[in-house]
Each structure stands twice: as C-alpha cells, then as structure tokens.
Amino acid sequence: MKKYSGFSLFKHSLSHHENWQKTWRSPRPKQSYDVIIVGGGGHGLATAYYLAKEHGITNVAVLEKGYLGGGNTARNTTIVRSNYLWDEASKLYDHALDLWYGLSQDLNYNVMFSSRGVMNLGHNLQDMRDIERRVNANRLNGIDAAVLTTKEVKDIVPIINDSQDIRYPILGASWQKTGGVARHDAVAWGFARGADQLGVDLIQQCEVTDIVVEQGAVTGVQTNQGFIGAKKVACVTAGNSGVMAAMAGIRLPLESHPLQALVSEPIKPIIDTVVMSNAVHAYVSQSDKGDLVIGAGIDSYNGYGQRGSLHVVEHTLSAICELFPMFSRVRMNRAWGGIVDTCPDACPIISKTHVDGLYFNCGWGTGGFKATPGSGHVFAHTVAHDDPHPLAKPFNIDRFNTGHLIDEHGAAGVAH
Amino acid sequence: MLHIYCPYCEELREEEEFSYSGEAHIARPTDPEALTDAEWGDYVFFRKNPRGLHHEMWNHAAGCRRYFNATRDTQSYEIHETYKMGEKPSVTSQGAAQ
C-alpha cells in the first residue's frame, strides 16, 4: 500500500489519476475470525485499527450493515474536546484528545483535526459556578481548561452578542484551546484504510441478524451473508445497540433518540472557534467549506428515524440569532438527524457482558465523535485482554446496579 | 412533528403541547427492599428501546396535564394508538425484539 503525500499526488496527476489504489479492499467474509466488530462507524473502525496495531490481532472483521462511517460518524457536528467534569470521563476523553493530535500522521490520512478551541458559554450564576468547578477539575487533572470573562469571550469571538441587557446575557465561558473540530468522514475513512492495511476485513452491506451464543459464550453472528464464526464479538453500534443487545438477551440502560444538526450555506470565514451554549441550546462552528455547522437539541422521544421535529431546530436557531444577530440573514441549507444512544448518566458503556466473548461499546449519547480514537483504543484493549482498559473500567455496565454512576449531564448537556 | 391524539381531550394536538415520559407500563416494585441490586437497577435504569412498536408514556403538559400511553413506531414515527392510564394497548408486536 502506497503512502499518501504531496509527491504521490503530483505523480498521479501525471497519469491523470488513473492509477490510484483502492482505499480499502472489499473482501468476502471468511468463515470465522478471532474478533468480529459489529458496526463500521468511527468507533468500530478505530477499535479494529488499534486491535491490529496495538495488540497484533489482525484476524478481525468489521461488519457494517450499510456503508463505512455512515451512522453518527457522518451526522455529527465534529466537535472535539475533553473538558468533562468527573475524573473518569475527563480522563477518557482526554486520552482521546491526546490521540487526535498526530492522528493524521499515524493514519497517513488527513483527518483535518483543527485545534481552534472550544468555548462553553455560561448565562447564569449557576452556569458560572459549574464552569468554575469543571475548569478547576480539568486543570488539576492536567487537562487544558480556562475560565473566560465576557470580555475575553468577545475578544476571541468578536461577532458574539455580549450585551448584558439581553434575556440570557453571556456571563463568561469555559475555554479549551486545544479542542476543535475534525473532518468526520475522513476519521472513518482513515481508520478504515489503516485497519485494512493491517489485514482487517471491512465488510459492508453485511447486516448482523443474530448473535449466536452457546453455553454462555459467543460463537459468532448470523448475517445477511450467512453465519460468520468468532471467538469474540464486539458491538459498537451506537443507536442500534439496544437492538443488538436484545439478540444476545442483554438489556441495556439505553434510549435511542433523534439528535438534529444543520448547516448553513457556505459563507466566507466569520467564526474561528467552536461556541457552545447549553443554557440556550445552541452550538456552532464553521466548517472549512464555509458552512456554519450547528447542533440542535435532542428530540424527547425515542426514535430511529434519523429525523426529528421542526420545533427543535426552530428553538436552536432563535438561540443562534440571539447569540449572533448577524447570522439572522444567513440561510439554513440542510438539516438532518442522527440516532443517539443515551445513558441515564450521560456517559458511555464500555464493557464486558455476562456472555463470554461479547463486548459492548455504546451509550455515547450526543458525545461520541470526539471520543472516537480513545474509544477505539480502550475498547480494543478491553477486547484483546478480556479485561477492561483502566480508563474503561468505570464505564462498566455494572455501575447501574452498584450506583456508581458518572453523572455528566451538566458537562455533556446537549452540546457537543 | 408528531400529531398526538390525547385520549382525555379526545383531540389531535400538536407535539409542542406534550412532554415525553419514556417507556410505558413500568410498575414500581411492590417491595423494593426484597429486590437484588440488579433487579432494582433494572427497574430504575433499564428501558426497552425497540426499533419498531414502542409503548410509551406521554403527558399532555400544556393541555389537560394527564399522563397517557401511546403505541408508536420508533422507525416510522406512526402513532398506532393512544390509550388511557390503566388500559392495555391493542396494537402489540409479539416476537419483536425488545
């Protein structure tokens, strides 16, 4: 497999780009694998990549019912940050943030990670208390974080409405300078290409219809392409995790909800950082293409339809126009929905199950994209060793029985 | 944008009038102290999350403030029925995964 570079681009241009190799193979499934990963989204592909790269397990298949990176990986607002509240969560996300740095070089695929900074606005006194608390916790954990005054917010985002005379004035913000955005599709494709190069079979249009369990241990999966045997099955299916778990007789504390996002028409650069506000339910960044990328609130009802209700989008845009009065004349080009699997404590489940050889990585709710490399990294460890990675340990499914929840509703909010 | 028939107001009303309350028909255990931690955790946190028919509870928050149940398809969003508290659904999917 040839490396990508400016030079290779030049060389191929001389032959009219007729000789580029495939980004990945399209193999037929083997009879069995050491590990089957169900779900070819960013997390699943990252898991496969790190299984092969870090643990030398290459007899691996990723089964994807649609196309690679076609679920939430392709539908999120691409924000990357790690400034969560509790030690367990912030360490997990910060592990991911560490991996974001250098990821393009590691994968030899430009995922366009843009460390342009992420700001979470506070609009009332309790918001500011929570921000202080979170930033202090981050700081003492060695995570980049600062509290901004209203003026500092304005200095970084000159177009923001800093009037103190509005319904919910900006009182300050938390600021993670090292956070940012990335190109979501490229993340999936980069991990896919990397995994493929290490020998992982990526099998698209392969829908798992059953998880086969014999005597308390997993033996493989039934698919629309027949039975495929496996010593271990790792499910990384986000919104569909509940459906997958049911196949193995497992219950999960998850609800799948529509989460909507939207983009404007492309405009010239106008906002250089990521601005999020939980209190008024809005967050915005600008893509390299020029679109304002805006996340809306979560729809209240369970839904797998990848679409939500208009009033949620309306609510978000009134908040956006309040924060950025000049965006009022900009136009929404496209709105869409993803399916987010939400946990009662707004934290993921990265866990073994009571079925031997069956693992789940799910429940990322509205915050999965930013964790992609970290999630894959610790899940690969968990699967490879049949023992949770130290950072994954707190995210065991047993916490819902012991009461050891990691309540990140405040830091997770809707905003990602 | 859901259009929901309130079984008490006996009218279709706009989604904005309602608030969603999750899975329906979850009975509180009569003797919580007799349950294992796992059984209690199951009651508190674990929910059916089907793709397809779902029996769920809604509250007509901006209307009559009554709680009621709905059978809704979580894929098509079609609402097959709504019914009052204490009533049983008439549309069910036997054999559907939870």
Next chain:
Amino acid sequence: MSQVNRLQQGGRVDRSKPLTFTWNGKQFQGYQGDTLASAMLANGIKVVGRSFKYSRPRGIFGHGAEEANALMQLGVGKETIPNPRATQVELFNGLEASATNGWPNSDFDLMEWVGKIGGKMMPPGFYYKTFMWPEKMWMTYEKFIRKAAGYGKASLEADPDIYDKLNRHCDVMVVGAGPAGLAAALEAGRAGKRVILADEQNEFGGSLLASKQSVNGQPAAEWAEAAAAELAAMDNVVCLPRTTVFGYYDQNFLGALERRTDHEGMTAPSGSRQRIHRIRAHQVVLATGAIERPLVFANNDLPGVMLSGSVATYVNRFGVVPGNRAVVMTTNDSGYQTALDIHAAGRTVVAIVDTRHNPEGRLLDAARAAGITVKTGHAVIEAKGGKQVTDALVAPIDAAGDSVTGKPVSMSCDLIAVAGGWSPVVHLSCHTGSRPQWNDDIAAFVPGPSIQKQHLAGAIIGEYTTAGALNMGAAMGAEAAGAEAGSNYDCGDESVCPAQPMYLVPHTKSVMRAPKQFVDFQNDVTAAGITLANNEGFESIEHVKRYTAMGFGTDQGKTGNINGMAITAKNLGKTIAETGTTIFRPAYTPVTFGALGGRDIGDLLDPARHTAMHPWHVENGALFENVGQWKRPWYYPKAGETMQDTLNRECMAVRNSVGMVDASTLGKIDIQGKDAREFLNRVYTNAFSKLAPGKCRYGLMLKEDGMVFDDGVTACINDNHFVMTTTSGGAAAVMSWLEMWSQTEWPELEVYFTSVTDHWATCSFSGPNARKVLAKLCDDVDLSADAFKFMDWREGTVAGIKARIFRISFTGELAYEVNVPANQGLYMWQKIMAAGEEFGITPYGTETMHVLRAEKGYIIVGQDTDGSLTPQDCGMDWIVGKKKEFSFLGKRSFTRPDTARTDRKHLVGLKPIDPTVVIPEGSQAVADPNQPIPMDMLGHVTSSYWSECLGHGIAMGTVKNGFNMMGETVYFPQADGRVLAAEIVSPVFYDAKGERHHD
C-alpha cells in the same frame, strides 16, 4: 448597455416599468416581472461567478431552484444576504448584486490560474492525502483553504428585519401551483375544504406561464390566471405565492417560507420580511413538478451552456433570448420546443443535436418544417470557449450513447441548450423517511411508498404532459378532499417520441483524460472525479457524495445527483436502482435562520416570569438574577456601594434588625384529599403522618436513584389539606413528578394537586425585630414565642388582608413568611416595608439570602447538590425516615454497594484558614497541595461567601470522606497559583444551637 437580449414583445414582464439594478457595481436595467437572472441575461451578462475549487467562470444555467452557479451577494452592509440564486431573486429598483467569488473580480479572476495549474493536483479527496506535514502546519494550510472556500459574506451587523410565523391548519395542502397543483386546489376548494396552496414563484401557474399550449382551448397562461383568480376568491382557500414548502415533517406537518417583501427591497418597509407557515394538513397533495436534467460533456460548465427548458422559460416568460446562435442538444422531445421557441423569437438555431438515432413525431416534423437543422445520433461532446461558449464540438455517437463513432465537427454558437430529460422533484416526499424509487420507464426517481396521507400529481411521478398533469391534479385534489373530480382537461396533441437516458456524453478521450465534464457545478465535481472515487473503493453512493462533495451544495444536487449516480452505477456495473440515491433532507431551498427563529428572540427568547412585587423591585434599584425563568432580585445596591458593600449591609440588617426578601417564586402546590399524608410519606424521605394542622415540616425529595431532587417546607392546613413548597427552579418538575406518581402508579390514593405558585405572594422577613414589625400589622394572632412557635403557621389578618403566616426561617433568625393572594402582594410588601421603616427594614435579594442560609449551613438544591448526593451525603440522615412502612421513593437505592459506602463525598463546612479569604466557588479540594498534576481531587466548593457578621469567609463543599475528616485541612489550588486552605468543619457557622430562630 441596453438590454441586448430582450425581445420587443412577449413574456410576462412589464416594459412600461423599467427597473435599475447594479451588478458588480455597474448599472443595468430590467423590467418589473424580471428575476435578477432574466435581467442579467437580458443585458448579455455571461459570467456571474467563479467556481468553488477551480475558479472557472460560470454563467446562469437554470431559471429556478435548480440553479447551481448564479449565487449572488445581494445588497450591502447590514442588509446584505449571501448566496441567493439570481434565478429566484425578483428584480426591484435599486437592487445591488455582486459575485461571491473571484479576485479581483469574477470576470477577471487570478485564482483561475491557480485552478488551471493546480487543478490537476486537486482531484476529489486530495486534501485527505496531503497537508499533513508537519503536523503543526495544518492550522496554517487550513487558514488558506477556508479563505478560498465559502461563497458570499454574512453581514457583520445585526439584522434590521424581523421574521414571524403563523401556525396553520387545513384539510388539503397543495404544494406547487403548476398545472397539477392548480387543478388539485380547484377541486378541493370547490368541494368546500380548507385548502392551502403554496408555490415558490411570484405567480401561480408554474410551467403554464412559459407555455404556448392551450388548456381547454384557452391559452395556458390565461387559464392559469383564471384558476388563480378563482382560488383567490374562495374564502376556504389560502393562496401563498412566493412561498416555498421547505420541509415535510411527520404526520403531515409542513414548513413553508413566505418571502413577503423581498421583491420590493432588501428590507421590509414594515412588518416581517419573511414568514414561516407551520402547516398541519389532513391531506397533502405534492405537485412539485420536475427539474430538467443537464447533460454531462466536456466543458459543459462554460457560460452559455444552459438547460433547455430554462432557455424556453426566459424566451417565453421574460422575453429574453440568452444568445444569438443556439445549439440545442437533446435526448428527448423537450429540446425541440426550445429550438422552436428560439427560432420563433427570431434567433438562429444552428442545429438540434439529438442523441437519439431515430426520433420521430410532431415536434421533429415541426422543427424540420421551420427549417432547423436536426442532427440525429449526434451529441455535443465538448464546448469550446474562454469566458463563454464560442463553439460546440458535435460528433456522431453510437445508439447506446457510449462512444463517439465519427469525427467531431465544430459549430459556432454562443448558446448550448441541453435537454437531458426530467427529474421529478421528489425531495419533500423523502423528508419523512420514504426512499425514492427508480422508475426505468421514465429514467428517473419517483417518490416511494409513504405512510403520510399524501397524494402525488403531475411531473413528480413522471406525468409530463400538461393535460395529464391537470387531470391527475384534479383527481388527486378530489381524492384528498373526499370528492369526485369535476373537471376534465384537454391540451391538444402532446404526443412525444421516447427519450433516451443519457448520463454521460461520450468524448473521444477517456473520462479521466477528457476535458472536465461537470456533474455538480457548485462543488466542481466531474465525471472523472466520480470515477476516481469509485476506483478508490468509494462505492456506496453516500461515499461518493461525501468523497466528492457531489450534492452537498446549496442546490443539494438538484441537477447533478442523478447523473452522478448513473455514472457511479455504470462504473460499478450496477443498475441505478441498485446504486440508489442519497437521502434528501430539509430544506428544499435554503431558509433564513431569522425566519426559523421567528419572534422568539430578544426579550421573547424565553418568558421572563415576574412576581407581584416586581415593579417595586425595579423601582427600588434591584439588580436581577435569572433563576429558571424567574427574574429575582439579586441585590439592591445603593449609590456608591460595591456589591460586597451591599451584601454586608443587607446581611447585617437581617442579623441585627430586620430584612425582607421576595420569596414568591418558590413553587407552591396545594394538596387535598384524605390520602394526602400517605402520599407525602411516599414522596418525601421523612414522615408526615403526625404533622398536625397549624404545623410545617421541611422535607427532602429523592429520585428513585436515591439522589436529592428537591426540598421544601410543607404545611398542614387540615388533615386532608397540605401546601407544599418547592425550589423556585424545580416547581414544574416537582408538580409533574407528583402527578405522575398519582396518575400512573397510585391512582387509588385520594389526592389532588393544584399549582398555587402564582396565586400566593410571599413576603419573607427575618431578624430580631421581625416580630415587632408583624405585631404592628397583625392583631388577630398571638405572636408570642410560646403561642406561635417556630415551624408553626397561622391564619391571620395582616394589614387588613387575610394571610397565611408561616414561622419558618431560611436565615437562622426569627422569621415570618406572610403569604397573601398575589393581587395583594405588592400592597402587602409595601405595608411591611412601611411598618418596618422604624427598624430600618432592608430589602434583600437572592445573594444575601444565600449568604445568610450558608451561615446556617442550609443547602440549596441544585447549587450544593448536583444529582449525585444522597441525604446522607448531605449530612441529613436525620431527615430520612427509618420506620416508615412504605419504601419511599429512592430509599431502596441507599443500600446499593456504591451508595452505601461511608467514604462518599460528603457535604461539609469549610472554614478558610486565612479568615480574610473567600475561596472561589468551584474550587477543587486536594489533600496534598504539592502533589504533581494530575492531582487527586476530594471534592469542590459549592457555596462560598464573605460573612460580615462572622468576620471571615465561609464555605460549603463536598469532600470525600469529609464527615470523618472534621478538623483536617484541605487545599484549593487556584488557577493563579495561589493555594487556599480550609478546615473541614460543621456547615453550621452561625448560632449552632439554633436559639435565634426559636426565640
């Protein structure tokens, strides 16, 4: 420059009303009835912008929503709007438009050379393959990429316009007012149904307005006018021209954007500029028509290459012929009509180039009769020219349309009209999750099955004849109305010869080596780019879309998608049906953010709730704090005071004499019924069985997970009647919580709940002189300490008003809460202020309230708790009923292993070692301040204040295992490097024995 391309007559423009506009700073004229595009074409303007990636010159290509090139920067300053399509902008006098791309301008663009030279290096996905070294440079590369990208500029000033919304309801919603939509609306309207008819154009009629056909013997446009007039006269029909239905949501909910004043100027003279109609329809008729498909050939993006139907529209509707010498390339009969229209307008049709080998029929005959050259079995394989078309390379092709079979000849021309067939506008039908289906008969996608109550009529399902569309529209309109269709339409001979599907016109060179053959103009996606993506393994159509950006533009691939899918299908050896399509999402065309936000901005962003005493607080200089939706007085500064000065003054007034706070925002729930006690027992941790009438009790409410959820005082009015108070922010949630348990789990308990938050106004005054103040106003209650004890309540008359007086205290002082009906709240407040004047009664706000309660160690749910603390964690085990029969909500969770730990985080008092210090709220506690990062954190400061009466800072916070660490020191490393220290103490800093409030 005069309007060189304007015909002397014809069309629907008003030549008596000339309008002046500017394009790139230069003045031009058009007419009333023009779009910006028709006026630009009338003036011979060819280059209207530059392409996204390669900076190639681009011209107007279509005439409506499908336009991919002519994105404008409209207006200037705060009025400016980025990216509207010239084809959808109605011309008005003084309109200023400029190009969104091109440097120094769109006509002469230096970036073009970058595009020409670098273009070879910029195939799809090139950025994934490079710009990676060194890592740090990406942010610099990105800066340049961002600058080059984007189209128009957003204003930097606030929008001068407002936008509003109407909630509409109807029996039948008809989307599109072309022949099918008009016919449908007529049937439903005549049947007496409530009908809404919306169309994106300024007048109803759609294709009829540019048609030379007749409807039942009447010229088509005249018929459309008559139909529109009949509909406008019906009371039961709402006609919405200039209104685009942009989204179709579940259960027949539609979003539509009406442009109310955009045709008159950049801003609305009064009222809203645009309006969203939120429409709930019982039945929907989609009559959204079809968009013409372009043909993909080399250099097909040159200005002067246009959609054939658009050319005909400009000729017939606007009296503009966008060229003098036209070559028409067609795969079906549509192109013939365009050629005939151009010919009739007196311009030269160089040739009709028909890809079909053996076409026949009335239109072919008519063309030949008009003397137009028809070259069958040929195609325009390449356009030539610099900034506009100068020649068309025409070559014979094989019957399948796969290869060039002979030598190309060059035809001199300035216009190439392309007719590649039609793509039904299926977009709306897909918004609710229905997938479109490929129909081989018409070589197009049509709407798939849907569970919406939806009817389809006309070109949206491939009915392309006018009579067919009218009759189908009538049938569907009648069906939606539950009536019989009453009309039958005839439009004469509309027979056509079968079309040839043609998605990529062959070239003498291979697709990778031919000059660029554009599929998606807006994102510069070429046939070669798609092929490269396919070769690299991007096979799913969604992958192709994402890798090449095909269909991601503001036109959302209205013209390009089908060709791109077909090229992919062919590359992969699949059918188009197998390849499938991407999913169409709202919005059909872009929707102004401001319109979606509507009036819910500014003061209307969220309701501000006010108490009865609010006007007094405003008059007396209070600053306000947002608590939920409530506006609560935060503190009342006097001239020259710092905030701390004010707080000290307010606090000391309460400690030394008397102060008053408006406590009306606390949630209040009236509970009646014989099982009210039992109910309270179940939802509170403590017992209410023995609470006697006239008594109050503090209660703590948990969620089933055992964590504190709300707190408040409940008073027993009589055995069957209680009044519960909740936190200000938690009132609605508690009310729903109680109702839920009552309605769904314990319907057998006889108890009713009614929110009385708004009914009662609460004046809460505290301090050693509180009794004296009350005594001045109330003479029918024995106020003596023995008769009216702490945690008692009495009914009495205060200032002549019947009141409920609660002797409860959140300050630790002797305190009374006087509750009166809110209509008398302001009066009561003023009376108490007057009565207290001699004692220096001082109004105080939430901040002083917080200081006073913190001195006493009272928690504030939501500030000191965060959903992760049990009553035990808060040191409130005393309030957890141990003997209650019913396992109250949350109780079972206490015994879970993690919850039962004795070293959880505990809520404790924190006394700064340096008494002058106030530890910032949110500070994190550590045991060892010298531990390197990452440090082990023990907890955090939840509340912290300067206590003027104690003369030192005080704080509350969580500390791991805190109850077992009393007297120990914990440290709080600050961002500025300071390390603050505090001793773990009881949270009760003031009057630990509670003598003062009992006094």
Next chain:
Amino acid sequence: MTSLHSPLAHVELPEAHAHAGVTLREDKFRGHLNLRGNPQDEAFTSAAEKVLGVALPTAPNSAVENDAVRVYWLCPNEWLLLVAEGAEGQTEADLRAAMEGQHIAVTDLSSGQTLINLSGENLPEVMMKSTVYDCHESNFPVGKAVQTTFAKAGATIYKCADGSYDLVIRRSFADYIFLWLKDACAEYGLAVQ
C-alpha cells in the same frame, strides 16, 4: 392606595393607534376556582350543580355558563370556575359545604391567574402567530374552551359569542404574554382597554 393590583396593572400602554386591529382588555380580579372531583359520582355532580346552578360540563374542551359562573372542562376530573370578583370565597365555602365528606378539591387561584379578552379584525392572524391550536371556526366554535400553548407560555382559551377570545393566563407570565401580544400586534395596532 388600593390593595389590589392585577397582573397587568402596571403595563405600559402602547401608543394609541387610530386603527387598532386587536384590542386587549384585562378582566381583572375575577374569582378563579379550580375544582376537582369524580364526575361519575352523582353526589359530587349534583352538589356542584346545586351550588353553581349549572351542571359541570363533562365533554372534553367544553364550557358552560350562567349569570354567576362560567365553568371550563379542564380534564375529566378538573374544572375551572370563573365567578365575579369577590365571589370566590363564598363559592368555595358553598362547594365545600355541599361536598362534605367527598373526595374533592377546591383551590382558589384568583390571584394566580387573570382573564384577558382579545378582540379585533386581525385577531385570527394573531391567534395563528400565538398558538399551535387550530382556531378556525370549524375547529374552535363559540363556547369551546381549550388548554394549549400561547407563545412560550400556556393559556386556557375560550371562544366568546362575539367572536373574541377569553384567555386565562398565569400571573407570572402575564408580562411576557403582554410583550408577545404587543409585538405580534405591532403591524395591526394594539389597543388596551
């Protein structure tokens, strides 16, 4: 100094309009009582009828009225009684006396709510701006009472015989609703009586 201040007592009146498309009138200080009870219990319904002089409406979204009281159906076991200013105390006492021993609740909300009347030729459009409920006469005939949203607040809306609407709104939201109406009516002119 009067002891009574209605929720809208302090609002600033908008500038006078020569032609007001919408007129707002606050019907201040009416007695508002919330009544709960079991409509299947004949003892309850007959007691209510005896006190009120009119039978409690049991059809959803309906209302009944006589000279002394207007009664809105709120839910199957809940009604809102609107009586004259000052009559709420006696009505409550009468109801309690007549329903002695029954499972009922009577709650005085007279200060927690206020009644505003909206009329005028542009009212239909203002209602479309303000509520998601379908106020077309075919769906909202005279005499119907509906609890729904009004802007971002709630309201119980009643269609009066003269085509105007009576809205019962919560006191704390009154300023917001007035602000909303002032804004929504700006293009037609709002008169306050």
